[in-house]
Amino acid sequence: MSEKALKMFCHQCEMSAPGGCGSKGQDKGTCGKDSTKARLQDMMIFGLKGMSAYRHHANELGANTKAVDDVIAQTLYFTLTNMNFNFNEHIEQLLRVGKAGVEVMDLLSNAHTSTYGVPSPVRVTQNKAQGKGILVSGHNLHMLKALLEQTEGKGINIYTHSEMLPAHAYPELNKFKHLKGNIGKAWFDQTKLFNEWRGAIIMSTNCIVPLRANCEYADRLFGYDIAGTEGVTHINGDDFSPVIEKALSLPDVDNFNSDETIVTGHHYKAVLPMAGEILEAVKSGKIQRFFVIAGCDAPGKDRDYYRELATSLPNDCVILTSSCGKFRFNDVDFGTVPGTNIPRYLDLGQCNDSNGAVKIALALSEATGIAINDLPISIVLMWMEQKAIIILLALLYLGVKNINVGPSLPEFFNEEILNFLVENYNIALISGDAQADMKKFLGK
Numbered sequence: 325m326s327e328k329a330l331k332m333f334c335h336q337c338e339m340s341a342p343g344g345c346g347s348k349g350q351d352k353g354t355c356g357k358d359s360t361k362a363r364l365q366d367m368m369i370f371g372l373k374g375m376s377a378y379r380h381h382a383n384e385l386g387a388n389t390k391a392v393d394d395v396i397a398q399t400l401y402f403t404l405t406n407m408n409f410n411f412n413e414h415i416e417q418l419l420r421v422g423k424a425g426v427e428v429m430d431l432l433s434n435a436h437t438s439t440y441g442v443p444s445p446v447r448v449t450q451n452k453a454q455g456k457g458i459l460v461s462g463h464n465l466h467m468l469k470a471l472l473e474q475t476e477g478k479g480i481n482i483y484t485h486s487e488m489l490p491a492h493a494y495p496e497l498n499k500f501k502h503l504k505g506n507i508g509k510a511w512f513d514q515t516k517l518f519n520e521w522r523g524a525i526i527m528s529t530n531c532i533v534p535l536r537a538n539c540e541y542a543d544r545l546f547g548y549d550i551a552g553t554e555g556v557t558h559i560n561g562d563d564f565s566p567v568i569e570k571a572l573s574l575p576d577v578d579n580f581n582s583d584e585t586i587v588t589g590h591h592y593k594a595v596l597p598m599a600g601e602i603l604e605a606v607k608s609g610k611i612q613r614f615f616v617i618a619g620c621d622a623p624g625k626d627r628d629y630y631r632e633l634a635t636s637l638p639n640d641c642v643i644l645t646s647s648c649g650k651f652r653f654n655d656v657d658f659g660t661v662p663g664t665n666i667p668r669y670l671d672l673g674q675c676n677d678s679n680g681a682v683k684i685a686l687a688l689s690e691a692t693g694i695a696i697n698d699l700p701i702s703i704v705l706m707w708m709e710q711k712a713i714i715i716l717l718a719l720l721y722l723g724v725k726n727i728n729v730g731p732s733l734p735e736f737f738n739e740e741i742l743n744f745l746v747e748n749y750n751i752a753l754i755s756g757d758a759q760a761d762m763k764k765f766l767g768k
Contacts (some may be wrong), residue, residue, distance in 0.1 A: 493589025
């Protein structure tokens, strides 16, 4: 590479970093955008990444994603260098991305329920396995259905990991007797877990961790579609013969013998029929408050905050959760709201099912006549990127306020963006003290 080409390459790398061409503090970079606008465009791009994942799954199941595709194309066009320098128009475009996020989650939710049936609550074995086994991680239910069909009658049991847990609640997946249970927790436990797992493993979507030096499962790990990493076998199309052959060649999985169980399956379409009972419980004071404790988990003790918050809530509070953040506390039996049959813990599903909490809130708002931001609901989200960004943008488009995020603020926020969100949406950072925050949320 010539010296001129090298300098150009380094300049492009600097421009593509969070904060873009203005990230070093200057008012304007060479591309003309200041730091704030560059960061807003970074948020657009990362939001599109998460939205594209949901769009892919919905399109795979036959949904018409034309409107979403148009927003993706328009936003990419908007972020071209020297296209736009207007702050308000950047906010408008971000909200267009948020609107498309709402639409794509609705499309995917409807595609899932029309293809696999409306989920219903189910208790799933946790960390218990036997015989030949394949462990499936990721988000792709289409892939899981194809794998279940091809392994039926072959003496192989199928187990889920992380965001595949909600699959057990769908009737058209649960009907397969060899779909047995869930193994492990959130995505980031996979290096240790996969080393211990003796069967085959397939990653159906993102969240794959690159193979590390202490990896003992490279020859047992498969990547599906675009999910992959160096050193693993790739599955193209829906021919799972290599995975099946590998699973049959491996020893039985006999080192997971826990008696634990966990509950999943509270998709909003399964919860809405309970609306009358929930509304009566709210009116009678049996339910004091709803807590949406959800989001994308990541390593770190600071995220134990979410477990402490969930387990400290009074019995008259209901927890709504989704995404892999639920693994911080989904091993707890929260029971039911006293005097009712309403579960205190509602697992709405995968990260793409985050629209479920909004659907429930909108139903409560319509039934009570109380504006959505005045309902007794506290939103406490775990922050990461991509899918967390599209979920946040979707909430902002819907006008949802008083969102609490943590354990740190998104990297894309600077003082100007944060001030705008605080002023217009009252967005806040959790304190890190679960007990203090709980008292604040409960108005004590």
